[in-house]
Amino acid sequence: MMKRLLAIGLILVIGYWLANGLAGVPFGEDRMLVGQYYLDNVKQQTGAINAVTAVVVNYRGFDTLGEVTVLFIASTGVGALLWRRKKERTAEVEGSVVLTTGTKLLVPFVILFGSYIFIHGHLTPGGGFPGGATIATAFLLLYMAFTAYEIPHKGFEKTEGVAGMSYVLVGLIGLAIGGYFLFDWIWQTWKIGTVGELLSGGFIPVIYMLIGIKVGTELSGIIDNMIKEGVSE
Amino acid sequence: MNGQYASLLIALPLISAFFVPLLKGAGKKAVGYFLVVVTALQAVIATLVFQQVYDTGKPIIVMAGGWKPPVGINLYIGHFAALFVLIVAVVSFLVAVFSLRAVKVEPIDKYAMLLLLLMLGATGMIATGDIFNLFVFMEITSISAYALTAYNKTGEAAEASMKYIILGGIGSSFFLIGVALIYGSLGTLNMAHISELAWTMNPTVAEVGLALIVFGLAVEAEIFPLNAWAPDAYQAAPHPVTVMFSAFVVKAGLYAMARIVYLMKDLWNWSSILRLLVILATLTVIVGELAALRQRNVKRMVAYSSISQIGLMALAFALGTEAGVDAGVFHMVNHAIVKTLLFLGVGYVALTLGGTGIENFRGLGRRMPVTAFSISVGAVATVGVPLFNVFWSKVRIILATLDVGYTWAAVLVLGASVVEAVYYFRLLHTMWFGEGGERRDESLTMGLIMLLLALLVIAIGVYPDYVWNIAQKAGNDIFNVAQYVKNVPLMGVGA
Numbered sequence: 001m002m003k004r005l006l007a008i009g010l011i012l013v014i015g016y017w018l019a020n021g022l023a024g025v026p027f028g029e030d031r032m033l034v035g036q037y038y039l040d041n042v043k044q045q046t047g048a049i050n051a052v053t054a055v056v057v058n059y060r061g062f063d064t065l066g067e068v069t070v071l072f073i074a075s076t077g078v079g080a081l082l083w084r085r086k087k088e089r090t091a092e093v094e095g096s097v098v099l100t101t102g103t104k105l106l107v108p109f110v111i112l113f114g115s116y117i118f119i120h121g122h123l124t125p126g127g128g129f130p131g132g133a134t135i136a137t138a139f140l141l142l143y144m145a146f147t148a149y150e151i152p153h154k155g156f157e158k159t160e161g162v163a164g165m166s167y168v169l170v171g172l173i174g175l176a177i178g179g180y181f182l183f184d185w186i187w188q189t190w191k192i193g194t195v196g197e198l199l200s201g202g203f204i205p206v207i208y209m210l211i212g213i214k215v216g217t218e219l220s221g222i223i224d225n226m227i228k229e230g231v232s233e
Numbered sequence: 234m235n236g237q238y239a240s241l242l243i244a245l246p247l248i249s250a251f252f253v254p255l256l257k258g259a260g261k262k263a264v265g266y267f268l269v270v271v272t273a274l275q276a277v278i279a280t281l282v283f284q285q286v287y288d289t290g291k292p293i294i295v296m297a298g299g300w301k302p303p304v305g306i307n308l309y310i311g312h313f314a315a316l317f318v319l320i321v322a323v324v325s326f327l328v329a330v331f332s333l334r335a336v337k338v339e340p341i342d343k344y345a346m347l348l349l350l351l352m353l354g355a356t357g358m359i360a361t362g363d364i365f366n367l368f369v370f371m372e373i374t375s376i377s378a379y380a381l382t383a384y385n386k387t388g389e390a391a392e393a394s395m396k397y398i399i400l401g402g403i404g405s406s407f408f409l410i411g412v413a414l415i416y417g418s419l420g421t422l423n424m425a426h427i428s429e430l431a432w433t434m435n436p437t438v439a440e441v442g443l444a445l446i447v448f449g450l451a452v453e454a455e456i457f458p459l460n461a462w463a464p465d466a467y468q469a470a471p472h473p474v475t476v477m478f479s480a481f482v483v484k485a486g487l488y489a490m491a492r493i494v495y496l497m498k499d500l501w502n503w504s505s506i507l508r509l510l511v512i513l514a515t516l517t518v519i520v521g522e523l524a525a526l527r528q529r530n531v532k533r534m535v536a537y538s539s540i541s542q543i544g545l546m547a548l549a550f551a552l553g554t555e556a557g558v559d560a561g562v563f564h565m566v567n568h569a570i571v572k573t574l575l576f577l578g579v580g581y582v583a584l585t586l587g588g589t590g591i592e593n594f595r596g597l598g599r600r601m602p603v604t605a606f607s608i609s610v611g612a613v614a615t616v617g618v619p620l621f622n623v624f625w626s627k628v629r630i631i632l633a634t635l636d637v638g639y640t641w642a643a644v645l646v647l648g649a650s651v652v653e654a655v656y657y658f659r660l661l662h663t664m665w666f667g668e669g670g671e672r673r674d675e676s677l678t679m680g681l682i683m684l685l686l687a688l689l690v691i692a693i694g695v696y697p698d699y700v701w702n703i704a705q706k707a708g709n710d711i712f713n714v715a716q717y718v719k720n721v722p723l724m725g726v727g728a
Contacts, residue, residue, distance in 0.1 A: 014318065017441065018410075018441065020441065021414055021441025022414070024399065024435035025417040025438055026416060031418070032420060033303075033421050034303050034304060034421050034422070035420065038304070048344060062297040062305075062306040062363075062366055063296070064304065065247070066357070066370060066373060069250075069353070069370050070352060070369070072251070072346065072350075073377045076343050076347060076380065077343075077377070077380030079343050080343035080344065083340045083343070083354065085339070086262050101610070122647065132676075138369055160251075161254035162251075164251030165252055166702065168244050168248040168251065172246060172637070173246055175237060175240060175244075175297075176322060178299055179237055179299070180295075180296055180297065180298060180299035181243075181244060181295065181297055181298070183298055183299045201621060233704065
């Protein structure tokens with residue numbers, strides 16, 4: 001009881017302190033120092049309509065490369081910690097016919113929609129991370145509905161690696177052509193596409209496709225690792 | 234020469250880590266040697282960068298995507314970053330060589346990826362010039378550290394990693410809130426730009442934001458109340474990983490903290506933040522040393538000793554004077570060398586004799602003379618005996634502390650050093666005068682690495698001037714914020 005009261009008291013003090021700090025940042029006031037620059041120049045400099053993806057992939061692409069790495073570490077870490085020589089699914093109850101049939105019908109559509117999201121990252125809300133997560137839900141569905149389903153491991157791991165390497169390679173090509181790492185050579189040097197059409201946005205769609213594939217395979221791999229149990233030989 | 238090639242420091246470990254899954258089919262040996270080759274390449278690039286920065290005296294500004302800061306993200310590889318990126322790369326190379334022998338637990342391919350990414354994270358944290366990018370690299374570092382801590386899959390390791398992950402998670406959320414507050418009030422994330430505008434900030438916002446950021450980084454930097462995870466993690470992690478933790482992961486956190494605190498120099502209540510840090514740092518030293526005194530496990534003992542040394546560096550950085558910062562950087566360099574030596578030695582003994590308990594070290598002088606000699610050099614150096622490198626940096630830190638007038642802090646820290654001497658000499662006594670078992674064969678590579686490091690310890694101890702000069706330049710990089718801001722080619726935005 002005493003402990004709980006103390007904790008509540010402490011949280012209130014911290015909350016008050018934080019609120020005090022937040023009060024110094026008035027809501028809704030114009031704080032667009034760098035932000036205004038992005039809004040003013042995004043179309044002409046990156047060829048993308050979606051300012052968020054342009055900032056995330058192009059202006060601050062370094063962060064996104066880092067985030068992709070964080071996800072990669074998460075899936076590698078889960079893989080390392082749950083590693084067993086032999087693992088099997090231990091699910092016992094097969095889904096009902098309605099569930100299995102529904103899943104069979106649904107999976108291609110989910111994958112199609114996921115791909116749509118990451119291919120149109122520079123035009124519509126979304127991008128590689130939501131698209132990849134959507135694709136992973138398709139595999140989650142398969143795992144939930146069928147007791148025997150397994151993703152093709154070897155292929156998935158290799159695809160994940162290749163997608164990540166290609167992202168870095170795109171950046172290195174930028175270093176070779178434009179002199180800067182992650183330089184958008186497709187838009188800045190070659191000027192391919194018209195703003196607003198599918199073929200535009202420089203390397204944003206290319207990178208988002210890679211991220212989509214990578215995130216999709218990674219999350220599926222995490223699900224696979226967590227859902228299986230080691231069996232003694 | 235165009236400095237943009239320095240971005241390879243980030244790109245190379247990244248692309249190599251992504252390549253490992255493709256290499257997996259080639260066998261365990263191949264993965265191990267791949268790790269050695271990549272870290273060696275990284276060391277070569279880091280050496281080139283180091284040479285360029287110290288030859289020209291100008292920092293390398295890497296602009297990702299070719300966008301000028303603050304619109305894009307820049308890496309700032311000045312004197313400090315060049316020096317520490319080199320240390321990170323060289324230590325990683327030594328660790329990779331040690332891993333060939335030390336890590337037999339499966340899955341080795343995942344271990345290689347995590348190790349490369351830990352190196353990448355520390356490099357990025359040290360090099361970045363953008364506060365949100367710092368957060369991303371901190372996440373890379375800490376998440377790979379969580380996974381590597383639990384890598385041995387024992388109950389002990391899982392518990393250590395659990396503690397670390399919870400504390401680290403809370404710490405990085407606080408850091409993120411701090412970044413959000415600063416962005417909310419200034420509208421920029423670039424460190425140089427923040428420093429330029431810091432005086433316009435609402436003092437309450439600045440205080441809360443800075444406190445949150447310092448709090449978040451303190452978990453990584455092992456400052457007193459937030460370092461409870463560290464001894465467990467050091468003890469439970471695979472031996473090569475412990476070397477990396479102590480040699481550069483902590484220092485990346487500590488450096489980031491020092492960098493951000495010094496950027497905010499213009500705040501009205503800056504000195505009160507420094508005073509708080511001085512108190513915490515002194516406590517870190519004392520608690521670390523007293524805890525080390527009672528340990529029966531040598532690896533844990535060295536871990537506590539490492540924490541208290543970190544406290545000493547934090548104290549030096551918290552003084553707020555140029556002499557203090559220089560001494561802190563000098564101590565960072567010396568500590569990196571000494572603790573690499575000690576943890577390599579202890580890890581190697583544990584591998585050969587099975588375990589890090591004190592009983593395994595009895596009579597080590599006769600059983601494994603080369604290893605015992607190297608550990609002794611490391612132990613004597615850590616205590617701060619003259620003619621070894623740590624002596625000079627400890628003296629400088631104490632002098633700088635006295636200069637500012639923190640006599641109590643200097644006295645307490647010196648007292649803690651006496652405690653340190655007690656347990657290190659106890660270890661030396663067990664090693665050289667204890668009853669020992671039979672002679673063991675020692676590996677040539679490990680012996681060479683340890684002897685080389687021991688030689689380095691003594692060389693810096695006898696001729697400290699060369700490294701001291703480097704440390705002064707690197708310290709100036711942190712202390713002289715005006716120069717830092719001037720070196721970053723900010724484009725005029727908004728103003």
